[in-house]
Amino acid sequence: MHSIKHLKKSISNKKLVFAVYGLGNVGGPIATAWLRTGAKVIGVDISKNLLDEVTQGISHKKEPFISTTFTKNLKNGNFEITSDGIQASKKSDIKIITVPVDFNKNKINFNALISASKNIASGLKKNDVVIICPSLPPGSCKNLVLPILEKNSKLKVERDFYLIYSPERIFEGRALQDIEENYPAIVSGYGKNSLDFADDLLQIISKKGTVRMLSMANAEAEKLFEGVYRDVNIALGNELADYCEKIGVNYWETRIGANSQPFCHLHYPGTGVGGLCIPVYPRFIIESGNKIGKSLKIIQNSRKINNSMPIKCVKDSLDLMKKHKIKPKNAQITILGLGFRGDVTDSRLSPTYDVVDEFLKIGSKVIIHDPFILEDSKIPKDVILTSNLSKAVEGSSLIFISSDHKMYSQLTKKSFSKVKKPLLIYDGRNVLKRKYFSSESLLTIGLRD
Numbered sequence: 507m508h509s510i511k512h513l514k515k516s517i518s519n520k521k522l523v524f525a526v527y528g529l530g531n532v533g534g535p536i537a538t539a540w541l542r543t544g545a546k547v548i549g550v551d552i553s554k555n556l557l558d559e560v561t562q563g564i565s566h567k568k569e570p571f572i573s574t575t576f577t578k579n580l581k582n583g584n585f586e587i588t589s590d591g592i593q594a595s596k597k598s599d600i601k602i603i604t605v606p607v608d609f610n611k612n613k614i615n616f617n618a619l620i621s622a623s624k625n626i627a628s629g630l631k632k633n634d635v636v637i638i639c640p641s642l643p644p645g646s647c648k649n650l651v652l653p654i655l656e657k658n659s660k661l662k663v664e665r666d667f668y669l670i671y672s673p674e675r676i677f678e679g680r681a682l683q684d685i686e687e688n689y690p691a692i693v694s695g696y697g698k699n700s701l702d703f704a705d706d707l708l709q710i711i712s713k714k715g716t717v718r719m720l721s722m723a724n725a726e727a728e729k730l731f732e733g734v735y736r737d738v739n740i741a742l743g744n745e746l747a748d749y750c751e752k753i754g755v756n757y758w759e760t761r762i763g764a765n766s767q768p769f770c771h772l773h774y775p776g777t778g779v780g781g782l783c784i785p786v787y788p789r790f791i792i793e794s795g796n797k798i799g800k801s802l803k804i805i806q807n808s809r810k811i812n813n814s815m816p817i818k819c820v821k822d823s824l825d826l827m828k829k830h831k832i833k834p835k836n837a838q839i840t841i842l843g844l845g846f847r848g849d850v851t852d853s854r855l856s857p858t859y860d861v862v863d864e865f866l867k868i869g870s871k872v873i874i875h876d877p878f879i880l881e882d883s884k885i886p887k888d889v890i891l892t893s894n895l896s897k898a899v900e901g902s903s904l905i906f907i908s909s910d911h912k913m914y915s916q917l918t919k920k921s922f923s924k925v926k927k928p929l930l931i932y933d934g935r936n937v938l939k940r941k942y943f944s945s946e947s948l949l950t951i952g953l954r955d
């Protein structure tokens with residue numbers, strides 16, 4: 507038997523022990539949310555580097571409360587960390603999977619999910635609970651994870667253990683707040699027992715309560731649709747912004763006007779869509795549609811539009827140089843922002859990589875500035891990455907704004923005093939205050955003076 511009251515008691519008595527598999531952007535905040543209820547938590551990760559950072563209290567730099575909660579609970583014994591996923595499964599009752607499922611060489615990469623599931627299965631006991639959180643193609647929990655758990659543990663779902671799918675809905679930089687306060691938790695289970703348990707358990711950390719889904723596949727699809735909605739609408743913003751440039755209309759002003767009508771939600775255009783979520787989820791759906799011969803045309807076209815943005819923006823910036831008779835070959839180009847989005851430390855699938863490649867192809871020299879990312883193994887070796895803005899812009903022939911870090915909105919003409927004359931800027935995110943720059947210097951996405 508379980509009720510919220512009973513579960514809370516078992517958590518504070520440490521009768522229910524949690525294990526979180528994957529302590530990254532999602533797993534770190536989830537482990538923290540449970541530690542903050544007084545739970546005993548085992549954090550499992552294969553990255554020695556991350557485990558070292560957790561031990562030193564320097565992990566999750568841009569997420570408030572994570573490393574301080576870890577440090578406090580490592581000291582008082584409520585939190586332990588390990589790379590041994592089998593032992594963690596043996597010692598825990600509730601196992602939460604937060605490892606990544608991504609794209610590798612154009613194929614969905616389930617390796618981390620399969621490996622974590624096998625480890626959990628090896629230690630799975632009667633009455634244990636497995637909660638899966640990564641975003642997945644619909645059907646993955648039932649057809650991929652469940653057979654691994656049952657086969658390797660010789661236990662039966664619903665009768666011996668519960669299987670729950672609860673996709674995480676977080677915005678990097680305020681993940682813990684999103685889990686605890688901002689969104690209801692989506693809950694689904696293999697059967698009624700699993701679903702009822704998920705509903706009671708997740709209400710303990712989610713102030714906004716839960717949204718029950720009738721099947722795990724419905725919940726898997728729900729999470730992907732959130733991302734697809736964003737990707738398609740960003741593509742619409744990009745297409746309309748391009749159209750506005752061609753007909754001499756200001757997209758940014760029309761957007762504000764249009765969005766004052768309650769059914770209109772036009773999104774920002776920009777240099778591209780990055781991160782592990784928004785560009786990836788549409789591809790899960792496209793792949794899953796391909797398997798049954800269903801082509802999803804709006805989603806496919808939106809991906810194409812968003813993928814083409816780095817090339818379009820570089821081309822427009824080269825036109826600006828050409829207008830001023832500046833040759834891009836051997837010229838120094840400064841790109842502002844490597845983060846896939848403003849104010850994040852995450853550069854995964856950032857459109858900036860494609861922007862860099864375009865400039866390198868034509869023989870330019872590239873410097874990237876980012877205030878949060880101090881090193882990155884994926885940038886080509888001739889490209890300099892620095893967090894020193896005045897060093898980054900010194901002697902440059904073009905400033906190209908790729909990420910909308912808040913600090914860039916404070917820049918004025920003075921910030922670029924060391925740039926080669928004439929000052930040329932391509933603002934691919936519309937972050938600069940236009941009053942500080944002449945229309946000759948500044949070209950902004952979505953508008954032409």
Ligand SMILES: NC(=O)c1ccc[n+]([C@@H]2O[C@H](COP(=O)([O-])OP(=O)(O)OC[C@H]3O[C@@H](n4cnc5c(N)ncnc54)[C@H](O)[C@@H]3O)[C@@H](O)[C@H]2O)c1
Nearest residue numbers: 528530531532551552553605606607618621622640641674
């Ligand atoms: N980042 C987001 O904002 C966000 C939001 C919602 C959902 N998601 C989904 O959550 C999932 C995880 O994303 P993330 O951003 O936390 O990834 P991440 O790369 O930041 O973290 C994943 C962690 O899992 C570890 N790991 C890999 N294989 C493992 C294994 N077999 N056992 C234990 N640990 C292992 C890695 O070392 C890493 O530390 C993704 O599938 C993503 O789609 C992410």
